[in-house]
Amino acid sequence: MSEINELSPAELRVWRAFPRGESVDFRAENEDPAPGDTWGAERTVRASVLRALLLKSPHEEGEIAALKITGARITGVLDLKYATIDAAVRLSHCHFDSVPDLYGAELRQLNLSNSALPGLDSATLRVERVLRMTDCRMRGPVRLGGAQISGALFMERAEFTAPDDSAPVLQLNQASIGDDLWAPEMRAHGQVRLTGASVTGRINVQDAEFDNPGGTALDAQNLNVGGHIRARCIRAKGRVELRGSRIAGRLDLLHAHLSHRGDTALRASSCVIGELWLRGGDRIEGALNLRRSQIEILTLEPEMLPEQVHLSNLRYTVLTPHEPAERRLPMLERDGGRYEPDSYEQLMAAYRHVGDDDAARLVQLAKQRRRRTTLAWYGRLWGYVQDATVGYGFRPVRAAVWLLSLMAIGSIAYGLHHPRPVKVGEAPDFNPVFYTLDLLLPIIDFGQESAFAPAGWYQWLSYALIITGWILATTIVTGVTRSVSRQ
Helix, strand or coil: CCCHHHCCHHHHHHHHHHHHHHEEEEECCCCCCCHHCCCCHHHEEEEEHHHHHHHCCCCCCCCCCCCCCCCEEEECCCCCCEEEECCCCEEEEEEECCCEEECCCCCCECCCCCCCEEEEEEEEEHHHHHEECCCCEEEEEEEEEEEEECEEECCCCCCECCCCCEEEEEEEECEECCCCCCECCCCEEEEEEEECEEEECCCEECCCCEEEEEEEECCCCEHHHHHHCCCCCCEEEEEEEEECCCEEEEECCCEEEEEEEEEEEEEEEEEEEEEEEEECCCCCEEEEECCCCEEEEEHHHHCCCCCEECCCCCCEEECCCCHHHHHHHHHHCCCCCCCCCHHHHHHHHHHHCCCHHHHHHHHHHHHHHHHHHCCCCCHHHHHHHHHHHHHHHCCCHHHHHHHHHHHHHHHHHHCCCCCCEEECCCCCCCCCHHHHHHHHCCCCCCCCCCCCECCHHHHHHHHHHHHHHHHHHHEEEEHHHHHHHHH
16 A cells, blocks of 8 residues: 555654554643644544554554544545454544545454544444543534444533534434443433343433424433433433333433423333432423333422323333322323223322322222213213212212211101101101101111101202202212222
């Protein structure tokens, strides 16, 4: 290669340092690599020279070769497509004029920390150990789809932008990471795609920003995580999509700000999650969708819930923090106005799990009242009667109050004006209390009702007591049956 025979002084330093794994630092001070296109020849290295060096891999006996460059301007395309590189590669604080092409390459270790690049083509890349992009500034799409990284992926404080708003700024779809994905304070101005990715360890995106207003900010459908996702204090403008994901540990969204007005801000439907924490942050701007998910511990603060909450077929064992039923029930009414009986049953089960039977009964009562709105007029009418009399069986004391009140009214009325006997001389002594009970209780017979016949408005009162007694008896039986079947 002619490039090898025509090395500049800067390239010659790199060539001589490589076999011994020595570092070459071109920096005068700790400077910003973004305006590196103005750097002179004294710190410029051609990508073709680096390619020849890595493929030729010159070495010295007893030394471990490695490419370690700091503060260089790299011109041309670093083309390592399908290459197998045994030496570790560290190109930190560098400025790349062109997008490196690492498609299908196999590397031992790659470190691009603090560098500025116009993008990165590295789909199906294989890294034996660690890939570092700490503090990188990417001005174009970073394509790591299908990458296999045996160690960890570090992207702390990295910034991703792209001139084409339609393309994801970071693609990790179908990627496999054998350790952690570490990206606190990352900044993504466009979509980040993690669909189908697998992370054996943890994901840390605390204090990260995902900015893609009007679209999907983080697309992580079918993501598989063996540990926790620490996403505290993240700021997402656009949809956060987690549908179908499996997170063995905790999805920590404490103090998060999620915003996608007029659409879904967070969709974690059909997921399996150990713990979900939604607490301490601003109110979600956009819908929250947790349909068909299975969550062992759900930490859901009422203040964070948006106007639309979709919870149908959601399964959870524990709901925290423990709140009165009156503060939890409104979220069940925000599913587009639809009646979802399963959501009420799930909330009731959560209260019973912690022994709060009073709250569970309030949820069941709210369920019956919500169901009433879906019935025909006659069903709604009968529902109002059950609600007013015995609270659908969850307020049995109310039935006793009705009975005592009606018994008092009848006893006083008939005590002041005895009805005439049906057969004079054969009727038993009149007792206004038991006469009223005979009218109210359709099954019990004290012999008073059949022996006396009221007249005038007292007769109409007897009809009212008989009808009311039947209604009370029916509603009480319905309530008792519901309670027994629930147990």
